[in-house]
Amino acid sequence: MSWKFTATETRVPAQGMVSASSGEETLSIMLTDWRAMGIWEKDFAFPGTDGCHLAVDSDAVAELGNKVGVMACFHTADGTMQHMDYLEPVLRADGQLSFARDFKREPGITGVTLKLYAKWAEGVVRFRNIRVEAAAAPAERIARVVTTMVQPTWNNETTPERMKRVESLLQKIAKEVEKPDLVLFSEAIPDLCMGLPLSKGAEPVPGPNTELFAGWARKLNCYIVFGIHEIEQGNYYNTAVILDRQGNIAGKYHKVHLTWNESESGVIPGDSFPVFQLDFGCVGIATCWDNWFGESARHLRLNGAELMLVPIAGCGIPEHRDHVWAARAGENGMAAAFAVSIPSEDKIAASRIYDPIGRILAETTQDNSYAWADINLTKRLRTRYLSVSCYGEGRSLYVRERRNGVYQRMNQA
Structure with a gap:
């Protein structure tokens, strides 16, 4: 022919x-x-x-x-x-x-x-x-991802006490999860809900709690991602840190969308959505309030992320947790892991892992607990009648059929 x-x-x-x-x-x-x-x-x-x-x-x-x-x-x-x-x-x-x-x-x-x-x-x-x-x-790339939940005790806990609970959970993961690739903790885990001013709650990265997590990254031979209030050159950031399997800093992300309370307290916003190439695939981070803005997940996907990591303090309404989280994964064809600390209005806190079409792979709703799932980053999850008249893959279609020029004109309006 x-x-x-x-x-x-x-x-x-x-x-x-x-x-x-x-x-x-x-x-x-x-x-x-x-x-x-x-x-x-x-x-x-x-x-x-x-x-x-x-x-x-x-x-x-x-x-x-x-x-x-x-x-x-x-x-x-x-x-x-x-x-x-x-x-x-x-x-x-x-x-x-x-x-x-x-x-x-x-x-x-x-x-x-x-x-x-x-x-x-x-x-x-x-x-x-x-x-x-x-x-x-194509060779299969399977990532064993662990998400966690450590709930705050509301101004009744010190950072060393909080980190002792974190270490107990890591010890449990070490005993019960075989060869994890990545462990995700929530936003600002060392001082969340302690009522501390940034001058007392923030610390440099690397710093004491980075070193604590680094020791566990080496013990578990896995990546660890956690949120922390960081002070850098006199500025405060809501930072998510990626540690590699040897405990070295593999990347940092500064939260882009800040809440009013964060802005008022002096936190400085980030200005980009970087992605990080790990040994099993490409990941990106959207911290808490970032996840309420669809642009955050879309920019991560456009930048090449295969897995979105979402360290969250809490998700206020259950409707957002139960519908939008799955949509963030599904509308981008990108797996996602959420680590939460504070319950929603229905008094349920849920840390979850989603596959690239928005199905829940694993979930925990208990304090001081974890959930894990294996995510196949090379598997093509195709659905019928997605643009094409047969089966198509959202991860590709949602990027290749975008109208970038139209969006740029809208942003300039």
Whole structure:
């Protein structure tokens, strides 16, 4: 089968052109009307037993964003489409985009149709060096994540007493959870609800409680993430700290969305949503009030996070806890873990772990307790009729079908 070109019906349809140089075929799409869309497509036999590598180079620049790309459509022998997935854009050193992705062969799949497209812009985009190759299926990356709950005693506890309870819980995790990869604690765990001014509750990072957690990270051979009031160069932050398996600081996040009480007390907000590459995958952090703003989770996903960590003091209303938490995971195709200290209005505190479509994997509602789950970060959780007419994966679709230009204009309004 040769390449086939189609154009959507617009006032000035897209045009497709084929050229060859030094034996290499180039497929071009010319758009003279921004409303147009052009698609080159060709069907291939699935090239491997276990998996395949699909890749296409182009001369598109990054500014075109989702207006240029490659869709892979996987089908059975009778032509029934089973799932459709975008290839991921990769910015090359020359400033132009390639598109590539490795896939596991799903049961019954015999072929894949590649659709190279350009839409909603003006100009010419060229595609070349198209590869459909056998490859090993992507290796599984499974993270064993532990979330915790240590409830405050409301101005009736000192930091050493609180941290003694934290250590007791870590001792319990060490005995009962085999080879955890990450343990998550709640927001401002050393001094939460103690009524201390920042001048007494905040500490530097690294500092005494960072060192305490670092010792446990080494004992458990796992990452530990915890919230703390930090003083840095005379400024106060609501900080989440990531310690690696050797107890070293792997990253810090400064809470972006501050409550009124925090602002009034002198806490300084962060200004970005960084992500951190750990040995099992990419994680990002949204602290407490951050989670009430959908932009927080979306920015983490856009920055590459596969797992969102949410250290929380408390979630005031149960409706938010029981509906929005799952939505934050599901609307981004991103697993999420929440660690809570203070009960909601229904007197229930729940620390939870969600899979990328928003299903609860594990939960604890007891003080001084934990829950854990294994999260497969490579498993593709596809659902039916998500944009495509068969099965699609939200994690990819929610990024590749965004309208970034529209959002930017809205932000400028």
